[in-house]
Amino acid sequence: MTQGKLLRIIGYYRDPGFLERVMGTLRKLWVDVEWVNARKVNDEGMYEIYMEVKEGKNTQLAILNLSKTVDVERVEVLEEGKVITYSFNNKGEPSDNPNEERMIVYVPVYSKVTGYSWGESYSKDIHG
Known part of the structure; x- marks a missing residue:
């Protein structure tokens, strides 16, 4: 198990500001990032960012704020x-x-996903 939260962020990389907004939204609420991996998903500019963030009192608020960030799906x-x-x-x-x-x-490696899009949440099990 991890010490923090594992996140997958799906969004559109239109300019370098995309990564800055993601990191800035987390740092604004003092949420530390342990590691980041990113990859391009398609030719339309969609990117997938995987990261681990430390668990803290502002982590959930930062995740909700991130779901409402420009270019974040x-x-x-x-x-x-x-x-x-x-x-x-x-x-x-x-x-x-x-x-x-x-x-x-x-x-x-995970078995359940709780997602947020513009503040709305959804959940799904990966067991299949």
């Missing part, structure tokens, strides 16, 4: 989850050597 809390870590060196080979330059990728 929805924010999903990935519940009952854990994070699997993969580490690769600059040759693309798996590596756990701390003396080697490497990229670490965090992959959330």
Whole structure:
């Protein structure tokens, strides 16, 4: 299990301000970000941001505010989850050597999603 909340944020990257708005909305309420992974989903500019944020008294409010942010389609809390870590060196080979330059990728594994879009919430189980 994680120490914080795992989030998936779906939104449109029209300019670099998209990432700034996401991070700024969290930092405005003193919510710390542990890690971030992002990827482009389609040619229309839709991006998926995965992150882990520390749990705190303002975390839920920050998630609701984020769901109402410009260019954010929805924010999903990935519940009952854990994070699997993969580490690769600059040759693309798996590596756990701390003396080697490497990229670490965090992959959330979860079984329930609670989503927020413009303040409205929904929930779904992933069991299938």
